[in-house]
Structure formats: C-alpha cells, structure tokens
Amino acid sequence: MSDVAKIENLVKSYHLLKDEISKVIIGQHDAIDHVLLSVFCGGHSLLIGVPGLAKTLLVHTVAETLGLDFKRIQFTPDLMPSDILGSEILDESRHFKFLKGPVFSNIILADEINRTPPKTQAALLEAMEERSVTIAGHSYKLDLPFFVLATQNPIEQEGTYPLPEAQLDRFMFSIYLDYPSFKEEVFIAKSTTNDENVSVNPILTSKEIIDFQHVIRRIPIADNVVEYAVNLVTKTRPNSNIAPDIVKNYIDWGAGPRASQNLVLAAKAFGAIHGKYSPDIEDIQAVAIGILYHRIVKNYKAEVEGITEMQIIKSLF
DSSP states (O other): OOHHHHHHHHHHHHHHHHHHHTTTSOSOHHHHHHHHHHHHHTOOEEEEOOTTSOHHHHHHHHHHHHTOOEEEEEOOTTOOHHHHHEEEEEOTTSOEEEEEOTTSSSEEEEETGGGSOHHHHGGGHHHHHHSEEEETTEEEEOOSSOEEEEEEOSSOOTTOOOOOHHHHTTOSEEEEOOOOOHHHHHHHHHHTSSSOOOOOOOOOOHHHHHHHHHHHHHSOOOHHHHHHHHHHHHTTOTTSTTOOHHHHHHEEEOOOHHHHHHHHHHHHHHHHHTTOSSOOHHHHHHHHHHHHGGGOEEOHHHHHHTOOHHHHHHHHO
C-alpha cells in the first residue's frame, strides 16, 4: 500500500476514533485532537485542568478505542520509583527475578503527576525518552507503542512538586482542558445520571498505530516550513537576536531543540489528519501553543504584570 493510501486510511481512522471517543467524552474537541496527535506522533502529553473535566476518563477512553493495554498510576507523596518501574526479588531458588511494574504497558496514565517527589517523577524519564527501563544494571525494553499521558491540577498546588524542566520537555504537548459550554454541561448532566452504560469499540491495533507513526515521519515537508518552525522556537529564547521585546522582557528561558522537532512532527500529523500530503506554515501555527506552552519559563515581571504564556506565544506568529 502506498503512503498516500495510508494517509487516507489515517484520516478515516481519525474520524472513527473521534466518533467513538465522543460517545463518552462530551466536548473537549481540541484536547481529544491533541491527544490523538501525540499518539500518531509517538509522543507524550500532559493534560492540565481543574477537577471534574474528565481528564482521567479521556485517557481511559482513548486507550479503549486504540485497543491498547492501559495502566493507571496514582501519583502520591509516598510513591517510590520501584512502584512504577518494578523491582528485583529473590525467588525460591535464590535467584533474582524481576517483577515488572505498571510502566510495562502501552498507555500509562500518570494521574496527578505533580503530587510525587522529583525522585519518583524522574523514574519516568528513561521510559519516556528511550522506551526502556534500567533496573540493577539490566535494561528492559518496553512494548511499543508506548505513551505517557499525565494529568495535573493547576489550582490545588499545596503538597505538590513542580515538574522539572527536563521532565516537562519530554512531553510533546501540554493540553489545557477548559470548562464545557452550557449546552455541553446540560448534556453531561443528563447523560451521566441515567442507568445506561456507554461502551466504545477498539478502532486500531498496535501494529496499525506503529504503521501510522512511520507514515507520518515519511511525509515530506518544505524547507521553508521547517525553517519557520525553528525560527518560531528561536524567538522564544530571550538571548536570541531575533527574539521580540515581549520575550526579552518576560521570559527567562526559551524552548530547546526538542520543541523544533516536535513542531515539525506534529505539523506533519496535523496536516495528515486533515487530508494534506505535506504540512504548511498554518499547520505549524495550529500545534505551536500546545508544544511551546510548557517549554517557556516566565520571569517575575511577567507574573506581576499578568502576562500569560498564551499571549507570548501568539505574539510570535
């Protein structure tokens, strides 16, 4: 099958996935799109929203529609790295045996990831980047596809540990879930307070997802579009010659090269699900906020004056 035909199949699968997910998740169309984009790109996502916006339900529903193995890890202050990765034990024959932790799954829901100390947060770094886990000097490969979908509550910060920049940079997207509209909330209130159980059907297999990931990487992209993406990322760095005044005044640290890579890859996927065979600058702009939002560090002046990351990123366009 040609790559053009595979992209056409991707578009069909994307719409089928959206239809299945929308049986359970009302609204949140942008959040669903970005989660699916990260899946098709092989990336990880950080979902941020106040309690009750169906962050956990969204991840669980996506896992069901993709037909993937799913594990949920509730991050708490007393969670240890071995609770995520697994540990070696001495069996009856006095040989060490490795017991796999929940990270050995296709989709990991890291629920309230900022409620555990940095030592435990860091346990996910190798898994997210290398798709492997090292325990007692032995390396164990994770099954593919592998995604970490983490959730975070932005308002209740007492007893939390901010994610270090190295951890944040591993996430392809930061996805903000907003309150539903009035009509959506009325529908939610009616549909979730009756006695009907809604189930979803698996649409894709592991092999199909991996095939789509390879197809997206093979999509051609014009040099000027890549240069636009890199230029956009470079503008977020306050010490850059092309950084605008808003960045120089309100940003301490800008995005790194991984942001450029993710912009190009996400633009390919975004263009593909909309039937394009090569992405353009509009596709870069469509995915830029979710990719750059968590990679720029505001300074104290920005906090005092109420300047948001969203305002800064939009000004770069």
